[in-house]
Amino acid sequence: MKLTKWLGISAAAVAAALLLVGCGNSNNSSSGSNGKSITFWYGGDADTAVKPMVDAFTKKTGIKVKIQSIPWSQYNDKLLTAAASKSGPDLVLMGTTGMANYVSSKSLMDISKEVKSDKNISPDKYFEGSVRTTEFNGKYYAVPWYVETRVLYYRKDLLKQVGYNEAPKTWDELYDAATKLSKRGKNMYGFNVDFAEPTFGFMFARQNGATLIKGKTPQFNKKPTVEALEYLAQFYKNGASPKQDLKLTIGQSFGGKAPIPMFISGPWMMASVKKDAGLKDDQWGVAVLPKGKDNNMSNTGGGNLAVFNYSKNKSSAMKLLKYLSTESSQLKYYKNSDSMPTLKSAWTDKSLSDSRIQVFRKQLNSSEPMPLIKQWDQIGQNYLKAWEPVAMQGANVQKAMDQLNSQTEQLLNK
Template sequence: MATHRRGLSRRTVLGASAGAAAALGLAACGGGSDDAGGSDSGGAAADFSERGPITLAKGKDTTGKLQEFLDAWNTDHPDEKVTLVELPESSDEQRSNLLNNAQAKSDAYTVLGLDVVWTAEFAANQWVVELPKDKFPLDTLIPSTVETATYFDKLYGVPFMTNAQLLFSRKDLLEAAGYTEAPKTFDEMYQIIEKVKGANPDQLGYGGQFSKYEGLTCAVTGIVKSAGGELFDDQGKPHADSKQAIAGLQTLRNGFDQDYIPQEALTYKEEESRQAFQDGRLVFLTNWPYVFEKFQADDGSSQVKDKVLVSLVPAVTGDGVSTLGGLNFGISAFAKNKGTAVDFIAYMVAEERQKEWAIATAQPTAAESVYEDADVIAQFPFFPQLKDAIDKGVSRPQVVKYGDVTQAIQENAYSCISGSTEAKAAMTDLQKTLTEVAGK
């Protein structure tokens, strides 16, 4: 998927697998059953007349801002209060919790915080209800974000956040090495690292999310796309063994083999890689925008304050491509007070709160106006670049049996970058597994 994420078409969904599904968001396959589970909703229209207290179940809020939004809602709606149910920080554990709740047909969770690649599973199994489009300001949201919440042309979620990764560079080290701009390709980046390390052998080069979890799926999806390849085409057919896909993975392997990427990066997730860059140990880092505020901290916790250059992620050839993330709000099919839930979601995605969230958290929201807002840009000058990264980004495979797919990507890619398997063999094995999963 090239410029924008697309909605889940009938061909893409059915091409992945007929019947039971397992999906996964931002971390590795979390032990949930691939059993369809089903629901007792039978596809009937949801009852949005019920009102009363509800819960919001989502991953741990590390911003501190979410509770402010909930407090404001609760003050204005004393009989329809929202209680935050914080799920674990790990996305595989989040999915496991949501899956267990759905299979138990529990009403404990009302509004669900869903990763953008969970739509197919939750909608196909009727674990979330179709939403009334006219109740939400969909025309103010980035169209591609709305498509991530759409299944068979029906709305099953409303986008709250989107996300794209960026390249963070140590501009002081670049300047010392004779460079004024961030690298546009991996080859350029590796050349700069070699020059920087020549003057300081202890300086580490490039960091990203290379541990065996969902972050590695994001890394591989983006780099394969930037090499001119794709893991799946629009028909749901895998192409992991194409020469372009192999070249993408080989680029990462080269980085490890030549010490441009340190071996410790094999354990990096978002926070480990962020900390290494923030401590001044890395020249370059690919990560999500939330890290920028931490880099600019003036409490002594950051060694890179005012030393960070922000740009698009590097490419193998052509433009750098970020794998996209994001969070959609859905409503559990088993919840009470769905009418209140609809109004609460509309409240959360209103433009004024989208702007407030972006300014407070540095996290990219789904509202288009945020990326042109003078107040936002004054605080985060890279937001126009971030919108460019979102527009050029690529989705992770939008397939129903996503859990099996992401696990296969992680296992084969990690085997390669850790030195156990060569790139061609790893991608050949991956192609075989994806073909079996997709039924192609």
């Protein structure tokens, strides 16, 4: 499941949330204070993936759990309302990109004591990139629950036709293979440079040695980032990547003749390829990202479990958090949802032995979250606006990044 991006808390948003509370939004209140009934807010359209574990928890502990399943498109607004009214869930599923907002608003409980005293949820049990999304100023506010990262999807059969018996391993090879694949005919491309994903360009910038932000000083107009984005812009200029969304299904873009035979995406795309692309097993694969000048760094995302700071049932909420954080629960959740475990030990289980799945495991060793600051989502949206004329019209990358850098400095210094 791909998490939608979280918007930062602003004074206007909090005011709007308070207005909603005043209009009688009483369904978000915590379930009493006897600790025998708690509320768990879960992101998604249905709770079928998590309900079996929650039912098992209730059977074991006697603590009843009301799961409130909220679509990700509405999740942030609901949580803003709860934070503003200081009433809401006991346990909450947090998208990793939303952590900084809710830590800064003091909406999440500091669980450092529990994390440091319970070896089962010790930070060393998890992937480093996931742990970083839970720790702020030396304190822990969540436990990693599921993780995702991005890898390269590619058509093995078509790459072989242009001289590649395996996936490109470097930027040079990626560009060469994509260019050759784009020569197959009209409306054929080699690689998708995603201009609708706000982390895409920053991921490549890190591969080129960029530090995105130092303290409160953005580095977007510095050489490492500009060079990386100029590299990506070349795919548009030579026709190796489409300049706009082609509105194709995965079956249309990656199946058949594959107008787009290489793209970068997360684990949620695996099921779609298997179901809709109509490919034989040996026609496609996934690989760790090609290496830039410095590394092949990918982006860490996923979901964390946190206790709502205004819960009256913190002890019971922590019990559920710990129960869902066990290796067996994470593996059951993976089976039900394809959301990958954050516990490193879980990856030895046979359910994750598929060679394609293990590529994600390998990539997680070279994967980091985007900067954990509350302004990041707005920065991402500003990046997309700055990048669009580069993709569509061939605008100057340096000028676009100068503009983004200036906008970001203003955001960070408010």
